[in-house]
Structure formats: C-alpha cells, structure tokens
Amino acid sequence: MPLGAIFIGFISPLLVWLIFRERSRLVDLQGRHALNWTISYAIYWIGAWILTSILIGYLIMAALIIFDLVVLIIAAVKASDRQAWRYPLAIQFFNTPGR
Secondary structure (H helix, E strand, O other): OHHHHHHHOOHHHHHHHHHHOOOOHHHHHHHHHHHHHHHHHHHHHHHHHHHHHHOHHHHHHHHHHHHHHHHHHHHHHHHHOOOOOOOOOOOOOOOOOOO
16 A cells, blocks of 8 residues: 555555455554545645745655655555554544554
8 A cells, every 4th residue: 555655646545445444454454544644645735835835835845755755665664564554744534443
C-alpha cells in the first residue's frame, strides 16, 4: 500500500484495503493508517497551495513532498516486517484500534 501510494496516491491504499481488509487484521490496520495519511497529505497540500500566494507555500510543498516520500518508505519497510505503523502528522479519519 505505501509504495503504491507513491505512484497513484490514495487509490492504492483504498483498493487494497477494501479488497483485503477482512483477510488480515494487519492489512486492515495498515490500510486505515495509509488512508488517514493520504487524506491528511491532500489537506496539507491544499493548505500549502493556498499559501503560494505569499510564496511560503512553495517551500511547504517541497517539504511535504520530501516528508511524504520518507514516511511512505518507512511505512513500506515496517509493512514488510509485518508491523502496522502510524504515520506522523496523520489526522485520524478512520478509527484505528490499538492506540
């Protein structure tokens, strides 16, 4: 899910979560975390886009891209170790039990 999110955004976590969430608690939990992050990222991106009118938005956008790549790579490594990882700065839209 995290690696797919790098290339096609929220569609990858959404599809994988909808199809495979009942097969594994880990997939369900990781899917919820991934969806929370992709929605949060979109909200942060919109905020940065609005701030481009005062030029700081461009810096925020660059920082968001780098931060997104880093957390998606970390999430992919954690997922390969069969660990659900909660993305930092993710707004909790989907209830994620366990914390």
